[in-house]
Amino acid sequence: MKSLTCLSLVLLVVSCGAPGANRNAGQPAPVRPKATMVLFSPAFENGQPIPKKFTGDGQNVSPELVWDSVPEGTRSFALVCSDPDAPIKTFIHWVIYNIPDTMRRLPEGFPTEPKFPNGICQGRNGFGGIGYSGPKPPPGKPHRYYFVLYALDTVIGMRPGSSAKSIKESTLGRTLAKAELMGTYGR
Numbered sequence: 001m002k003s004l005t006c007l008s009l010v011l012l013v014v015s016c017g018a019p020g021a022n023r024n025a026g027q028p029a030p031v032r033p034k035a036t037m038v039l040f041s042p043a044f045e046n047g048q049p050i051p052k053k054f055t056g057d058g059q060n061v062s063p064e065l066v067w068d069s070v071p072e073g074t075r076s077f078a079l080v081c082s083d084p085d086a087p088i089k090t091f092i093h094w095v096i097y098n099i100p101d102t103m104r105r106l107p108e109g110f111p112t113e114p115k116f117p118n119g120i121c122q123g124r125n126g127f128g129g130i131g132y133s134g135p136k137p138p139p140g141k142p143h144r145y146y147f148v149l150y151a152l153d154t155v156i157g158m159r160p161g162s163s164a165k166s167i168k169e170s171t172l173g174r175t176l177a178k179a180e181l182m183g184t185y186g187r
Contacts, residue, residue, distance in 0.1 A: 036069060036177070036179075037067060037068070037069045037070055037071065037149070037151055037177040037178070037179040038067060038068050038069055038179055039065060039066070039067045039147060039149045039179035039180060039181045040065075040066055040067075040181060041063045041064055041065050041066065041147075041181060041183075042063075042064050042066070043063040043064060043108070044063065044183045046181055046182055046183075047182055047183075047184070048183060048184070049142070049183065049184050049185060049186075050063065050134075050135060050145060050183035050184065050185045051063075054134050054135075055134040055135045055136060055185055056133065056134045056135060056136025057136060057187065058134070059109075060132075060133065060134045061108060061109040061110075061132070061134070062094065062106065062108065062109060062110045062131075062132035062134075063108060063183075064105065064106065064107055064108040065079070065105060065106045065147060065149070065181070066104060066105040067104055067105070067149055067179055068104065070101070070104070070151055070177070071151055071176040071177045073153050073176055074101045074151040074152065074153065074176055074177075075101050075152060075153055075154055075155055076097070076098050076099055076100065076101055076119075076152050076154065076155045076156065077097075077099035077100075077101070077103070077149055077150060077151055077152065078095075078096070078097035078098070078099065078149075078150045078152060078156060078167055078171060079094065079095075079096045079097070079099070079106070079147060079148065079149045079150070080092065080094065080095055080147075080148050080150075080164045080167065080168065081093040081094035081095075081132070081145060081146065081147045081148075082145070082146055082148075082164065083135065083137065083143050083144065083145050083146075084144060084146065085137070085141075085143040085144055086126075086137070086143070087138065091126040092124075092125050092126040092163075092164045093125055093126065093132065093133055093134065093135065093145065094122075094125060094131065094132040094133070094147075095122060095123030095124065095125065095162065095163070095164045095167055096110070096120065096121070096122045096123070096131070096132075097120075097121055097122075097123065097156045097158070097162075097167050098119045098120055098121050098155050098156055099120055100118055100119060100120070110131070110132060111131070112129065112130055112131030112132065113130070113131070114130045114131075114160030114161055115160045119155065121156075121158070121159070121160040121162070122160060122161075123160070123161060123162045123163060123164060123166075123167060124161050124162070124163055130160070130161060135185040136187075137185065137186065137187060138187070139187050140186070140187075141186060142184040142185055142186030143184065143185060143186065144182055144183075144184055145182065145183050145184065145185060146180055146181070146182050147180070147181040147182070147183075148178060148179070148180050149178065149179045149180075149181075150171050150175050150177075150178055151175065151176045151177040151178070151179075152171055152174045152175060152176065153174050153175075153176055154174045156170050156171070157170075158170060
């Protein structure tokens with residue numbers, strides 16, 4: 001009789017679970033926060049000076065950019081580099097879009113071609129050129145340069161040479177995540 005009672009108790013615990021296991025019965029499991037997309041550069045830390053090599057006073061080549069924790073459903077990336085401290089209005093240093101969803105970095109010295117075989121397109125910067133053109137602020141207080149990466153649920157249907165404004169408008173409602181890297185430069 002004792003063994004039958006013990007067996008019944010074991011079956012009860014197994015079928016009901018451990019004490020407190022049914023505490024959330026009928027309620028959805030807690031939602032875990034999604035990983036936040038990150039953008040960084042081996043060339044400089046967030047909030048720190050951009051090395052002269054990547055400026056209009058140096059070799060004027062783009063820094064390497066790397067990103068991670070990309071959200072599910074991403075079909076392409078777009079990146080805009082801007083200087084909100086410019087004297088008249090926000091100055092655009094780089095517009096690049098239709099970066100394939102499989103890419104996780106842009107190499108240092110990315111070519112300034114308008115379009116690439118893999119679909120990448122580059123827009124017009126504030127100097128009137130295509131591709132990256134580095135910081136070259138007027139003398140005075142250092143300026144901030146924001147590299148903003150957008151993970152999109154679409155591929156942007158715009159021609160090479162598009163403006164940052166038109167790219168930003170086309171990403172409205174299509175952005176799954178955004179990551180930012182800020183560097184400074186002064187003269």
